[in-house]
Amino acid sequence: MKNKKIVLTISAIAILSLGGAIYAANHHGKAATNDKTSTQSLTVYAAGPKKLSDKIVKGFEKDSGIKVKTFDGTTGKILSKLKAEESNPQADVLILASMAAGVDLQSHKKLLTYDAKNSTKLNTQFKDNQHQLFNYSASAVGITYNTQEVKTPPTDWSDLTDERYKNGLTIPDPKTSGSSLDFVNVYQMQHGQSYFKQLKQNGAEIGGANKEVLDAVVTGQKKAVVGGVDYMSIAAIKKGEKIGFAYPKSGTLVNPRPAMILKSTKHATAAKKFIDYLLSDTVQKQIKQSYLIPGTTDKLTNPLNDQVIKSYTVNWHDANQALEANIKKFNQVLGHD
Amino acid sequence: MTKRRSWVVPAIVFATVLTLIIVGPLAALLSSTLFGSHLVELGHRLTTPAILTSLRHSLTLGVGTIIGTTLITTPLAFIMTRTKLAQYSWLHWLLLVPFMTPPYINAMGWIYFFQPHGLWAQVFPNSALSFKGLFSPLGIILIMSLHLYPFAYLLLRNALAQFNQRWTQAALVHAVSRWRILTRVTLPILLVPYLAMWVLVFTKTLAEFGTPATFGRNIHFDVLTTTIQRDLSQWPLDFKGGVLAGTILLSIALCAWVVQQTLLKQPKIQMTHNQHSVINRHWHVTLAAGLAITVLLLAAIGIPAVSIVFQSLLKQRSAGLTSSNLTLEHYLALLRFDSPAFQALINTFGMAIVISFANLVIGTLISVASTTKRLPRWLRKCLHLLGSLPLAIPNVVLALSLMIFFSQLFAFTKLYGTISVLLIADVVLFLPTTVQYMTTAFQEFNDNYLNSARIFETSSSRIIFKIVVPILMPALVNSFAMSFIATSRELVVALLLLPSGMTTISSFIYQSFEQGEASQGMALAVMTVLITFASLSLSNQWLDKQLKLSH
Structure with a gap:
């Protein structure tokens, strides 16, 4: 009979603490929702x-x-x-x-x-x-490059189809990076897909999120990012990392x-x-x-040298319409699956 | 009869609640796959290249890792039972270390070590070795094998240690050829442990998220787990695709689990004997064994550890290995109370303590209920099943099912988006380990202690706290420690279920790999591993002391 008592006590303690835990969890949830209604x-x-x-x-x-x-x-x-x-x-x-x-x-x-x-x-x-x-x-997108690997800095998108960048190019994944999503879409609206096909022939690969591709260039794993965001690269440059950033002269997003x-x-x-x-x-x-x-700036300028950035003019409602098809095409050209 | 019923009712309520929490979400997942879309559409989706590729990759990785771990563990188990090295118990513990460091950290370490301009290239700038071949499916299989071999090693070492050598000696005496000994004696005996090991490794590999998400993404190797996470959290969203991939993954995992359960039911070959294994004392055998273990440990612990520590000390990541480029600032940042990394540390350990306690309580209850003779057999079986089922559920699938369960079916509870869902997920996930530990402890519990206690001691609380709890203490501490470690490094559940404004260690490290300061993330990784080790060895020491006191 004592045996039963022992097991009973253990279970009572267990059930109590289980109930306590559930109560605490619920209570926590409620506290959070209460907060929200204020x-x-x-x-x-x-x-x-x-x-x-x-x-x-x-x-x-x-x-x-x-x-x-x-x-x-x-x-x-x-x-x-x-x-x-x-x-x-x-x-x-x-x-x-x-x-x-x-x-x-x-x-x-x-x-x-x-x-x-x-x-x-x-x-x-x-x-x-x-x-x-x-x-x-x-934020603007542009070309981030490793200054130890790239001796003559690129000035425009077309420079990247050069043999020097063979297998050294990476593009932020539009699936994770919002800025890359817009860049890939808007670039195709302006110029079609031939550029991405040339990049593919030059061994370009889709990388991860913005920071991941930047990291690949910083550590020398890749030579340049196509369509990397400017503020991230510039922050890294200010920190002393051996990379450079170019706003393409033919225009960018x-x-x-x-x-x-x-x-x-x-x-x-x-x-x-x-x-x-x-x-x-x-x-x-x-x-x-x-x-x-x-947002309240009167001129769009390069934070490194205050030169004016040449930017595309975009109708965002058209861009929204074109988005799905353009991303699909991009993935067909450069994707892996 | 009435006494018996008084036990049955609460047990049934308990089992029902458990079923609701464990099986409910899975049922929600399955039903949303089957009834969420038309059958034709389902068939169409099933054959999309994305699903097929990740399914093929998952299976490749699973089978590859089985081969990898077998190749590592077989010689290792022999070394640790049949050579002079077997006497060093510290070596035994050292061999288990790779399991304790989170696999995604290991994978990052490998990337930073072998990538172009990585650590290797910086230390040996003139080395002509190219590691291109490593950045392939082979590399990811290698990393997974090096992470999972400790499980396999434990299983196999036990099997080998219990292997009765008199059988092979008897065969030798009767002039049986070596080949026949191998095929007729050794292999049949070892088959069951090997099968058990393969199923375990396969299930673990299939459920693994961190390594494919870091190393795998680097080489564009999508598996089912990463596909699910991507479908659920990246633009453009594909909820149905994620749910379908989740269902496929769950089905495979459940099959493997059924196989495992049947294997466990196999009548065990009686291997207990009092004879120690014959130790090979040739010096060249010892030397070769030592070399093999050194190589293994260097690859499994050395490479990732050196690489991660190095990354965490870097000031500028492009400048590389120079003494002026090393700094401790990332570690100092961890000590600042308002830093996000410190917050992540506090969040994680706080959560891990809550989860481990809840886990311990529920797990103990299940074990008591499934071993006590006071409950009808079917109920005991049912509870035991519930306690071991989560072993089969891959983390990402559980997170996904809880997401569906709480955001669609149980949306009225308003629990979704709060930390409760994450807590439930983690408690459920790590339940099987606790149940296993506690059930074994209860089965080994000697009733004589209780009977004699009942004669001499009247207060049942004293019996519990002076006898029952101390005897169960090792199992209690071990299961607490295991779920504590597992919770504090769990990645994908945290990524999918964390409420806004909260980070844990794993999500912080992953985000720093993906978005933020890699060095800061690596510093946190180093700290976490150190803290894990410290707490483990403390609890071990404490247990040892208790054992010595009681003797």
Whole structure:
């Protein structure tokens, strides 16, 4: 009989602690949801330099007293998280690295319209007439090259089809990198696919996300990145890494990085405040310090030497239409599966 | 009769809850594959090149790793049972180390070591060796084999240690040829351990995510696990594709699990005997064995460790190996309380403690219930099955099924997007180890202790805390340690289920490989491995002390 008592006690303890754990977990969940229903908290999903978004979020929390929860990831990861949470939306504000993805959300009527205070200050190229996408910053793509491997710096896209770059080229994967997605799409809209076919013949390969391909060039695994983002490479150059970055002289994509408020938000007031903060002088200055192009700039310039970047003019609604087909073609030319 | 029923009811409730949590998500996954789309579309999807390629790659990797581990473990098990090296127990522990470092860290180490301008090329700039051949499916098989061999080694060493050499001696005395001894005596006896080892290695390889996600991506080697993760988290999304790949992976894993369960049921060949293995004492055998083990350890521990430590010390990654380019700043950054890496460390260890406790409690309950004679047989079997089923579920599939389960069917609980789902996933995943440890401990539990205690001691709480718990202590500590280690390095579940604003060690390292500061990630990797070792050896020492005290 004692035996039974012992086992009974063990199980009682076990069940109690199990219940406790489940209760704690539930309670934790509830506490989190309770937080969300108060106006004093905001959930932001942000793509792009984590240091910058950390800085912005900290500044905003201090400024407004509103608590911010962030999720940092690539554009692709953010969009998938959004999709998974469709029936139970968590995010209030999104910051993406791909304009096409932003326009896609816009055309699906997922976004809230807001006449932001400072949106008149934005560069005309970055304005959205529907007041839904706030292009608070932008980044350009170009050519990142290893200065130890490449003696004469490339100046234009066409230089990369040269024999010198044979098997030394890598392209950020459009599946993970929002800026690469837009670059691959817009380049094909402007010039067709022949360039990518030539790259393939020169042994170019699709790499990983932006940082991965940059790392491959920094460590000398590859000679150059085709369509790497500028701010990341420039930050590495400033750190003293032996790489260079070129804005192609025939023109390149300057990709706005849109912030937006989701229609499903329960904290519209806080979200609007956040957008205002993004367009404030404080943040615009921080953006410049991270070597990104501030949305309110009057000229698009190279952070290294202040020369004007020649940029493509893009109709983003057309780009959104063309996106799927162009990415498919790109993957057919360069993909592995 | 009434007494018996009083046990049965809570046990049934317990089993039902477990079934809901473990089997429910899998059922959700299967049903969303079967009923989510039309059958024709399903067939069409099944034959898309992406699915077929990753399926082929997964199977190649599985079979390749089976061959790789067999080639490594067979001589190793012989060395560690039949040569003079067998007496060094520290060597035995050292051989298990590769299992304790997370495989994705090993894979990154290999990449940084052998890539063009990698560590090897910097140390030996004039070396004409090219490692192009390593950046191929062969390389990834090698890395997987070097990570998984400890499991196989443990299984095989036990089998060999118990191998009764009198059988082969008897055959020799009767002038049986060596070939016939091999085919008629040795192999049939060793077949079951080998089969068990192959199934284990195959299942583990199939479920592996970290190595294909790092090394595999480098060589464009997509397997089912990475395809699932990519379909779920990269643009353009392909939820249905991910779910289908998940179902395929689950089916293969379940088949392997069924095979494994039947193997376990095989009547064991009675191998216990009091005779020690014959040790070969020739000096050249010892030398050759020592050399072989050194090479193995260099490849399995040396290369990744050196490479990771080196990366974590670099100031500029393009400048390479010069003394002025080395710095400790990445480690100092870890010590700053507001640094994200430190946050990740705290998050992970906090979570690991919660999960390991929950795991221990549930696992112990299952073990008690599946060994006690007070429950009907079917219920015991059912609980035992539930306790060992998660062994068959690849991490990524479990994460995917919980995603579907909590974001679609159980969306009203609002649990999806909170840390609870991640906790549930990890507790379920590591349940089988605990159940196995505890069940063995309960089976070995000597009832005489309890009976005599009942005669001399009236307080049952004293019986529990002075007798039952101390006797079970090694098993408790071991299962806690195992699930603690496993939780703290789990990657793909964290990537898929982490709530916003939270990072764990593994997701931090992976992100730093993908997006951030590689050196910072590598510094965190080194710290994690060190902490794991420290806690393991502490718990081991403590256990040893307890054992000595009790004797």
